[in-house]
Amino acid sequence: MSLPHAILIALLExxxxxxxxxxxxxxxxxxxxxATHQQIYRxxxxxxxxxxxxxxxxxxxARGQKKRYEVLPAGRAELGRWTAASQDPKPHRDAMLLxxxxxxxxxxxxxxxxxRRHLDLHRLQLAEYQEIEKRDFPPGNDSAQAxxxxxxxxxxxxxxTFWTQWLAExxxxxxxxxxxxxxxxx
Amino acid sequence: MSLPHAILIALLExxxxxxxxxxxxxxxxxxxxxATHQQIYRxxxxxxxxxxxxxxxxxxxARGQKKRYEVLPAGRAELGRWTAASQDPKPHRDAMLLxxxxxxxxxxxxxxxxxRRHLDLHRLQLAEYQEIEKRDFPPGNDSAQAxxxxxxxxxxxxxxTFWTQWLAExxxxxxxxxxxxxxxxx
DNA sequence: GGTTCTTGTGCAACTAGTTGCATAATCCGT
DNA sequence: ACGGATTATGCAACTAGTTGCACAAGAACC
Numbered sequence: 001m002s003l004p005h006a007i008l009i010a011l012l013e014x015x016x017x018x019x020x021x022x023x024x025x026x027x028x029x030x031x032x033x034x035a036t037h038q039q040i041y042r043x044x045x046x047x048x049x050x051x052x053x054x055x056x057x058x059x060x061x062a063r064g065q066k067k068r069y070e071v072l073p074a075g076r077a078e079l080g081r082w083t084a085a086s087q088d089p090k091p092h093r094d095a096m097l098l099x100x101x102x103x104x105x106x107x108x109x110x111x112x113x114x115x116r117r118h119l120d121l122h123r124l125q126l127a128e129y130q131e132i133e134k135r136d137f138p139p140g141n142d143s144a145q146a147x148x149x150x151x152x153x154x155x156x157x158x159x160x161t162f163w164t165q166w167l168a169e170x171x172x173x174x175x176x177x178x179x180x181x182x183x184x185x186x
Numbered sequence: 187m188s189l190p191h192a193i194l195i196a197l198l199e200x201x202x203x204x205x206x207x208x209x210x211x212x213x214x215x216x217x218x219x220x221a222t223h224q225q226i227y228r229x230x231x232x233x234x235x236x237x238x239x240x241x242x243x244x245x246x247x248a249r250g251q252k253k254r255y256e257v258l259p260a261g262r263a264e265l266g267r268w269t270a271a272s273q274d275p276k277p278h279r280d281a282m283l284l285x286x287x288x289x290x291x292x293x294x295x296x297x298x299x300x301x302r303r304h305l306d307l308h309r310l311q312l313a314e315y316q317e318i319e320k321r322d323f324p325p326g327n328d329s330a331q332a333x334x335x336x337x338x339x340x341x342x343x344x345x346x347t348f349w350t351q352w353l354a355e356x357x358x359x360x361x362x363x364x365x366x367x368x369x370x371x372x
Numbered sequence: 373g374g375t376t377c378t379t380g381t382g383c384a385a386c387t388a389g390t391t392g393c394a395t396a397a398t399c400c401g402t
Numbered sequence: 403a404c405g406g407a408t409t410a411t412g413c414a415a416c417t418a419g420t421t422g423c424a425c426a427a428g429a430a431c432c
Contacts, residue, residue, distance in 0.1 A: 001388075002281050005288065012291045019410050033284050034277030039389065041412055066410070076292060083288040084296025087281055089304060091220030095188050095273055097338050098219050102191065102269040104334040105198045106262060110270025118275055147359055148290040152283050155352050162348060166341050173333055187418075205380050225419065227382055252380070 004043050004052070006033040008071055008079045011053060015070040018044055031129075031156055044069060052078055100170060108174050115174070119167040126160035129153060190229050190238070192219040194257055194265045197239060201256040204230055217315075217342055230255060238264055286356060294360050301360070305353040312346035315339060 010021055010029050021044075022037040024030070035043075047053045052075030056068045071079075096118060103111055137150045196207055196215050207230075208223040210216070221229075233239045238261030242254045257265075282304060289297055323336045 002279070002284055003388080006284055009284070009288050009291060017410080018412090022410095029287075030277070032278055032280045032287075034279065036390070037410090038391085038412075041410095045412090079288055080292045080295070083285045083292060084300075086300045086303065087285075089307060090279075090281065091216070092218055093188070093220065093276075094218045095276065097341055098188055098192055098195070099269045099273075100334055100338050101215075101218075102195050102265055104331045104338075105195060106266045106269060108334075109266070114270075114272045117272065121275060144359075144361065145290045148286055148294075151352075151356055151359055152286050152290075154355075155283055158348055158352065162344055166337075166344065169340075170337055173330075173337055175330065189418080203380080204382090208380095222420070223380090224382075224421085227380095231382090 002033065002082075003035055003039060004047055005079055005082050006035065007040065007043055007047065008052065008075050011069055011071045012076065012079070015056065015068050017066045017068045019066075020068075028132075032152070047075065050074075096167075112171065112174050115167055115171050119164060119171065122160050122163040122167065126157065126164060129157045129160060133157065188219065188268075189221055189225060190233055191265055191268050192221070193226065193229055193233065194238065194261050197255055197257045198262065198265070201242065201254050203252045203254045205252075206254075214318075218338070233261065236260075298357065298360050301353055301357050305350060305357065308346050308349040308353065312343065312350060315343045315346060319343065 006025075006029055007021065010016065010024055016024065018037065018041050021040050025033075025035045025040065044053070048055065048069070051072060053069045053071050056070055096115075099111065133150075133153055137146065137153065192211075192215055193207065196202065196210055202210065204223065204227050207226050211219075211221050211226065230239070234241065234255070237258060239255045239257050242256055282301075285297065319336075319339055323332065323339065
């Protein structure tokens with residue numbers, strides 16, 4: 001039940017319209033809490049009804065018109081409450097690990113292509129994170145806020161690093177597969 | 187849509203009743219695909235209706251009676267098909283990362299206790315994985331099946347290792363928190 | 373020999389997330 | 403000005419997962 005809170009964070013960082021939020025969920029926020037535009041619009045409606053956000057006054061509040069939202073004090077309070085509240089870690093579900101375990105029983109036939117594809121996807125994501133790190137977190141900026149944001153980004157970097165290494169190992173385990181192409185970026 | 191396949195894997199590894207499956211989902215399989223007993227019973231019903239599994243003939247098929255299931259050829263075929271099919275990686279959602287990002291905006295007050303609690307939980311899980319590794323994968327066993335299973339377990343170990351390190355770093359970032367107690371197991 | 377505890381099975385309702393489509397406004401070439 | 407592409411907003415139906423409870427059978431209590 002965290003989508004509303006993800007939206008509150010995004011809106012606190014910058015008031016936005018539904019579409020702008022959607023774009024930002026495709027980038028930064030979405031890296032660890034993804035959402036589609038349909039979910040976002042639905043949630044914006046609820047958050048407005050609850051008095052946590054409000055639409056900035058616009059010319060005509062009609063369909064197909066941009067509507068920008070900002071967070072109200074009640075919304076900021078709710079976010080603070082949620083952040084501090086104790087929450088159990090959600091159980092993971094990872095289909096690729098499951099498929100490897102299935103492969104131990106029914107064989108590895110047909111797995112190689114998808115392992116390779118996932119490896120490429122994770123390498124791409126890792127490169128994107130490293131790009132962001134270079135751009136937004138040059139050494140020397142040590143404000144508390146920047147350090148926290150950097151910490152979150154580093155989680156992304158380290159997780160993607162893990163997956164690229166693990167998938168490369170998995171490919172090496174396949175009986176008749178070529179070893180994965182080395183990642184020869186600098 | 188992978189719960190039915192997780193169940194097929196478990197049943198191929200060993201035919202079981204609903205409750206036995208539930209227990210195994212609390213341990214091994216559940217480490218990367220969790221499920222409650224309600225989900226499992228529902229899915230067993232569907233899998234039986236589809237002809238993927240069948241109940242081993244029992245004395246009285248009454249309520250409150252153990253019923254053991256085994257996988258039929260159609261079920262094994264379906265699992266093979268699913269394992270080889272291309273699947274997009276699911277977008278991640280991690281509430282703790284989201285909370286840290288929220289903390290960058292609304293402050294870190296109240297976070298410390300839960301960070302510490304999660305750190306303990308991950309350390310516990312890591313210890314459990316390492317125990318399993320020591321018990322089930324002594325050096326020298328290099329059958330293809332064992333290597334694949336070990337690979338999956340190592341993913342769990344490395345992910346938990348990452349989280350314990352990351353959470354310790356996060357605690358170190360909190361303004362007025364003590365550093366996390368060192369993990370002084372051997 | 374009734375009571376309560378534990379084990380095993382299951383339904384129903386709810387919540388969160390996904391997929392597919394609908395609609396309005398605006399921009400842009402002709 | 404007209405007609406199609408793009409931008410922006412949104413509803414509805416579906417799927418997957420969670421929560422809460424119900425009920426039957428046997429064990430164990432005493």
